Each structure stands twice: as C-alpha cells, then as structure tokens.
Amino acid sequence: MAIHVEVELPGGGQVHAGDLDMHLNRGGALVGCTFRYDTAYLRRPGAYALCPELPLTPGNIPSGSDRPLFGVFADCQPDQWGRTLLFNAERRAARAEGRRFLTLTELDFLLGVQDETRLGALRFSLDDGRTFLGPARSEVPDLVDLPSLTEAADAVAQHRETDRDVRLLVAAGTSMGGARPKATVKDEAGDLWMAKLPESNDRWDVQAWEYLTLRLASDAGIEVPVARLHRIGPGRSILLTRRFDRRPVARDEPDGPAGGRRIGFISADSLTQKAFFEVIDYRTLAETLADHSGRPATDGHDLFRRVAFTLLVRNVDDHMKNHGFLRRADGWSLSPLFDVNPNPFAVAESTPLVPGGSRIDRDVRELLATSDSYGLRPDDARGVLAEVAAATAGWTRVAREMGLPSEEIALMAEAFENPNRDEAAA
Structure with missing residues (x-):
C-alpha cells in the first residue's frame, strides 16, 4: 500500500513529495520501507531532502536494516504516551463494535495521528491527496478544556479511564513524543499549543520547574518557545508552550490552514x-x-x-x-x-x-x-x-x-x- 506524502515547503505551498511503502511481516512487525520522490518534486525550486536518509535522487530508496523507518516519518509517529492512547481507543472501539481487537502496527501509528496536530510539515493520504490521515475524531480541545484533559490523563494513568476520557485525549493529539501526558490545544486565535500535564505521582511540580528552567535558558541566550504556566492546584501545574512547528497564518490569509502553516x-x-x-x-x-x-x-x-x-x-x-x-x-x-x-x-x-x-x-x-x-x-x-x-x-x-x-x-x-x-x- 503506497502512502501519498505531501510536505509544506518553507517558502509556502503544500506539494506532493513522494510515496512511502512500509513493509510488514506476517506478524505485523515493520521490517523496512521504501520511499520514492515524485519526479515533479525533484525538479521543483525549494525542494529539499526530507531527512538525511532520503537524498534528492530518483528511484526507490530503501531503508537500512538498523533503521526500518526513515527518521522524518518516525518523528511524527506517537511515542509511549500517544501509543497508549491509540491502543486504548482501538480496544474500546472493538468492544463497542463487537469485534476482535486489532493489533496496531507501525503503519497504524503513522496514519492514526490526527492530521491537524501532527508534528512537522508532512501529511499523509491514501487517495492521492484528496483526504488526509488521520481524520479528526473531534475538534482539537481549547484552553478552557485543560482541567478536563488533566482529569482524563489522571484517569488513564490510574487505569480507570472512560470512553470520553480517551476520546478527549486522542482529539488533543498523539504525535508529541515522550512518556508523560501531553495534549495539543488551541488558543483564542486558533494557534496550537502543547500542554504538558501533571502526573498524580509526581514528587515535585515538574511543569513549574520546567517553566523556571525555560526562563533561565532565555536569560542565558538560548531560544525557547513562548511559554505559559497554568496553576491548577497545590503543587500541580500545566506548562503551555506554543507549537514551534507551526507559523501563525497572516491576517491577509483568511483561508489559511487551521492551526497555522506547517514547518x-x-x-x-x-x-x-x-x-x-x-x-x-x-x-x-x-x-x-x-x-x-x-x-x-x-x-x-x-x-x-x-x-x-x-x-x-x-x-x-x-x-x-x-x-x-x-x-x-x-x-x-x-x-x-x-x-x-x-x-x-x-x-x-x-x-x-x-x-x-x-x-x-x-x-x-x-x-x-x-x-x-x-x-x-x-x-x-x-x-x-x-x-x-x-x-x-x-x-x-x-x-x-x-x-x-x-x-x-x-x-x-x-x-x-x-x-x-x-x-x-x-
């Protein structure tokens, strides 16, 4: 199955970059993949190699044996937290539909991330770019949903989550890496922010100390994302950082993409x-x-x-x-x-x-x-x-x-x- 890959270029404009084939064995494990750049992309001014493993050359490019998935695609897959949510969502969907639980593969993880919140500039389609995967299960949550997101994340950590908890967290994006709970939310202008949520077993206010550290980094001359700290109770905070892989849509772009231009x-x-x-x-x-x-x-x-x-x-x-x-x-x-x-x-x-x-x-x-x-x-x-x-x-x-x-x-x-x-x- 060929996955149609589109990329938003730095100078603007979303184009077809090429096609990805992922090779799975009978057990569903990824054993390798192949990518082929679109001929028109190779000739396009401003086209760039999507990652060092994918030089701008014609023909099929196979992955190496020690890296079965090219890095740029692995980077926009979910990590431990996101995979936990997708597993939970599939288990609950199977129960509701009266069918067997599907074993999720690397292909499912790549295509299962909500398109609007996916990390980076890539988009994936199985119908030549007419629709992009994964489809939105519901709207990306707003800042006012932060208390509900925190309660839902606590429920997942304590294995007492409901269908509503899983739906809310999956809608909030599963592409951000790491094991700690996090979500993508929208502000009043429609810009995307990453919300790092507390865990019930934290020994200190992890998010507050990360916010402090970002302030020190800025003082030290290091570029940091725009950040806010949202206190939700004694020793518990949510760290909000504006997504730096998005550029806000200009005022003269009334039909610009939701969440901003992709970087x-x-x-x-x-x-x-x-x-x-x-x-x-x-x-x-x-x-x-x-x-x-x-x-x-x-x-x-x-x-x-x-x-x-x-x-x-x-x-x-x-x-x-x-x-x-x-x-x-x-x-x-x-x-x-x-x-x-x-x-x-x-x-x-x-x-x-x-x-x-x-x-x-x-x-x-x-x-x-x-x-x-x-x-x-x-x-x-x-x-x-x-x-x-x-x-x-x-x-x-x-x-x-x-x-x-x-x-x-x-x-x-x-x-x-x-x-x-x-x-x-x-």
Whole structure:
C-alpha cells in the first residue's frame, strides 16, 4: 500500500513529495520501507531532502536494516504516551463494535495521528491527496478544556479511564513524543499549543520547574518557545508552550490552514541517523549538524550553549529525541529548546559529551576541551560558559518569585548547585 506524502515547503505551498511503502511481516512487525520522490518534486525550486536518509535522487530508496523507518516519518509517529492512547481507543472501539481487537502496527501509528496536530510539515493520504490521515475524531480541545484533559490523563494513568476520557485525549493529539501526558490545544486565535500535564505521582511540580528552567535558558541566550504556566492546584501545574512547528497564518490569509502553516521538523535522532542500539554523543551531533545546517557557525555555537546549560541545571532527560531541527529555506537549524527538566537525582543515562564518554558523570571541562567541534575557540567557549553560569545562578530568586515551595527549592539545589557549577566558576 503506497502512502501519498505531501510536505509544506518553507517558502509556502503544500506539494506532493513522494510515496512511502512500509513493509510488514506476517506478524505485523515493520521490517523496512521504501520511499520514492515524485519526479515533479525533484525538479521543483525549494525542494529539499526530507531527512538525511532520503537524498534528492530518483528511484526507490530503501531503508537500512538498523533503521526500518526513515527518521522524518518516525518523528511524527506517537511515542509511549500517544501509543497508549491509540491502543486504548482501538480496544474500546472493538468492544463497542463487537469485534476482535486489532493489533496496531507501525503503519497504524503513522496514519492514526490526527492530521491537524501532527508534528512537522508532512501529511499523509491514501487517495492521492484528496483526504488526509488521520481524520479528526473531534475538534482539537481549547484552553478552557485543560482541567478536563488533566482529569482524563489522571484517569488513564490510574487505569480507570472512560470512553470520553480517551476520546478527549486522542482529539488533543498523539504525535508529541515522550512518556508523560501531553495534549495539543488551541488558543483564542486558533494557534496550537502543547500542554504538558501533571502526573498524580509526581514528587515535585515538574511543569513549574520546567517553566523556571525555560526562563533561565532565555536569560542565558538560548531560544525557547513562548511559554505559559497554568496553576491548577497545590503543587500541580500545566506548562503551555506554543507549537514551534507551526507559523501563525497572516491576517491577509483568511483561508489559511487551521492551526497555522506547517514547518518541517526532524529530531537529532534522525539528523544523526541513529540506530536503535547506538549511543550518539554531543561532539558527534555538533559535527553532523555542521554538515546539514544552513547556518553552521550559529547553530554550532548555540548547541554548545545548550549543552553547557544542560550540565549546569542537571537536565538528565537528555537524549537525541529531545533535540530538534526546523527546516528553513537554507537548511536545518536548531529548534527552540524543549523538554529540559532539572533533576536532583543524577542517576539517568544521558547523552555523553564525547564518544565513549560517561552518560552519568558528565564534566563541563570535557565540554570545553571539545569546543572546536562546535566552531568555538577555547577563550570564546569559556566566555559562553561564564554567561550561562551567570544566567542560571539566580535560580532560587526565580523560584521564590514563582511561589514554589521551600521544600522543593531545597530539593532542587541538588540539581542546580551541582559540581559543574563549581567547575564553571573555576
């Protein structure tokens, strides 16, 4: 079955990019795929390779054995949270229709995401672009639906969800990655926002601390999405960030697409063509980015700044899916920062700084020693580190301004006052 793939180009205009075939074995497991660019797309000014695995060449392009699905398509599939919702939706539909539960495949996950909320610039069709998958099951929720979304997410986590809970959460989008509950909602102007929802077993107000960290990142000269914090009770918040893979429709476009113009997106996982079993380090990411960026010097410097920030706030939710790149007319460039969470417990395996480096005890001195991979001279790298250290030093003041509990501030000192801050001061 050929999937008709359309893409919205940076200069505007949605075009047929090519056709995707996904190859499943008898058990429904994905064993590979093939993509073929449309001939007219290859000749089109402004056409670009959808991801590094798909160079602009004619003919069938097969996937590799260690990456059965091309990265740009994997990036707009649901991750753990979204897959849980789609499984629940299928189970309930089968029960209501009196039929057997269907085993969902990678093809179902790719096509099951609601088209309006899908991450990135791709759209999929099985009828040559007349209709796009997945169809809307209901309207994307509004900001006023946030309390209901939170209650529904709590119900799913506690395995007591109703049909209404699942319908509401599926309508709110399943394309965003990660295991934590999240939803896409619309504001009054129709723009899309991602809402990160609390979990009932959170040990601290995770969303409030991520909001604080985004504020510090902005002070440190790092591009962040527009963000709001919505408090819903003691120790519970919802973090709202405007979707950076959408560009608001201009006022002179009365018939513009719902939710805004789509912007191409791939993860660092896709940029580096990371195999499932492979560990990619930051030095390798920096050197790979230089080959694909439309502004390699700027992106290299920005990536160094982000890695320094990650070390100083002890962000351990740090892997190749949590770095993204947006498609611009001249190439791929770093997206605004996302999924950055301080953690007082340095036990998670994170991205190493160099090949074979530690994934837990990451040392900022090792980052400085590799500054040339980011296009920085040693003196300039130390200057960037000093700026990031200064911007993050006032974290307790920001936490108090936000009214965060003193016990949480004391706990988070383990994250912000970590050994790398002492090394940066030295």
